[in-house]
Amino acid sequence: MKFALAQINSTTTVADNLDKVRDYTNRAAETGAEFVVFPEATMSAFGPGLRDVAEANTESWRAAMAQLAADAGITVIVGEFAVSGEKVINLLAVYSPQGERRDYAKIHLYDAFGFKESDTVVAGEDPVVIDLGGESLGVTLCYDIRFPKLYAELSRRGAKLAIVSASWGAGKGKVEQWQTLARARALDSNMFVAAIGQADPEVSGVDVPKKGPTGVGHSLVSDPFGHVISSLEGEEALEIVEVDLAGADKAAEAIPVLTNAKLGY
Template structure:
């Protein structure tokens, strides 16, 4: 399986974010990727007016995303928002070149480190595994990475790769936590984990809202044995990754953690 990680910084200007998605998607397609992953909140960075942005632009955004996937000839996996009453839904959407759209609603909301996502966002309820190029792939968003049972469930449903799309909050030790958690989820679920976040605006120079999670970069792919097979630094970048998902089967045979698990894990 060959795919691309598009580590970008989004802003609160949807049109600019769309241009960036279009550019990175076409570059990924030219490199032979089957799909390209963008960060959480690519449609609009977290910040004031997020509900208004979602309400006014969700339909045009979805139309444009479908066109990007079709024109590039690959699936586009991208963080976006929709409206639910007075709040928004934090989504990871998958746009296929054939016009199909699927999505996952973030289950675990980021009520941590002084930020309370649940004030403005409705939590999802259901894990999601989708077919990408004949392979089952699990979808997750950001704070989900701290909850191993979700990844265990994705693996039990047949996923050999889990995607984590994030806008990881900056702070002391947060890069190390991000890297450790990605490798740990791979180890304790017998899956490959592709953890893709917003770039670090302090490195990229992109102007983003000062409050809320804005990204730390350092996206990575871990194999099921916890080895990092691809990684990025802080700046905006496109990384092409090729993996043999058969490695997940070898890990499950060598270290059958899900078969051996007790206590409801």
Template sequence: MRIALAQINTAGNISENIEKVERYVTESVVGGADVVVFPEATMVAFGNDLGAAADTYIKEWRTHLSALAQDNNVWIIAGEFENTDNRVRNIAGVYSPEGMHEGYAKIHLYDAFGFSESETVEPGESPLVVQVGDRKVGFAICYDIRFPKLFAELSRAGAELIVVPTSWGSGPGKVEQWEVLGRARALDSNSYVVALGQADPSVSGVNAVEGAPTGVGHSYVSDPFGKVIAKLGEGEELQIIDLSFDKTEKAKESLPVLKNAKLGY
């Protein structure tokens, strides 16, 4: 599987965000990518009115991305928001080359480090595993990466790769935590982990809302043994990598943590 890691910054203008996604998809397809991964909140960045954006633009957004995936014969994974009765759901949108859409709603909301995501976002309830080509892919979003049982559940459901679109909040020690957590979750689940975050807006020059989790960059891919096999910097960047899934089988044989687990823990 050839995966494009599209570490970008988005802002409050959805049309401009769509144009940026289109540029990165086009470049990824030229590079032979089968899957293009974008961050959490790709549709609209945190700190903006998520409900208004979802109400006004979600149909246009999904129409554009469905057509983009279909026209380019590529899978696209990107963060988006959809309205519920009172709040929005934080979604990892999954767009297939057939133009079909599925979505994982973020289960663990970021009520931490002085930010209260639950004030505007309604939590999801169910994990999601999708057949992508001949591989099963699981999904988590940002703060989910701190909860090992979700990753174990995705692995038990057959996921060999877990994609984590993220808009990581900045602060002392946060980059180090981000780098450690995905590697640990790969070890927990015998899976590849693609930890793909928004770039650091102070580096990329994109205007960001102060106090909102708007990205630190440093996206990476961990193999099932916790080794980082691809790493990005702080600014906007595109990197294309190839994954060989024989490592997932080797990890399950040599380090069968899920098989050895007691009482499901």
């Protein structure tokens, strides 16, 4: 499977974010990638007025994403928002070139490190596995990566690759936590893990809101044995990755942690 990681910084200007998504998607399509995955909060960065942004832009954003996937001939996986009452839903949406759309609503909200996502976001309830080119992929968002049972469930449902799309909060040790968690989820679920985050705005020079998680970069792909097979630094970048998903079966045979698990976990 060949895919692209689009490590970008989004802002609260949806039109600018859309232009950037178009650029990176077209570049990914030119490489022959089957899909391109963008960070959490690509439609709009976290910041004040997020519900108003979602209310004004969700319909046009979705139409633009559907058209982009069709025109470029590539599946686009992208972080976006939709209105839910007085709050929003934090979504990772999948747009196919055939006009199909699926999404995952973030289950674990980021109420940590002094930020409270649940003040403005409604939590999802259901894990999601999608079919892409005959392969099963799990889709997750950011803080989800700290919860191993979710990834074990995705693996039990047949996923061989889990995508975690993030706008990772910066701070002391946060890059190391991000890298360690991605490799750990690969190891304890017998899956490849593609961890794609917003770039580090201090490196990229993009002006992002200071209220809320921004990004640290350092996106990576881990194989099911915890080996990093592709990684980025802090800047905005497009990374093309090729993996043989049969490696997930080999890992499950060699280290059958889910089969050996007791008490259902």
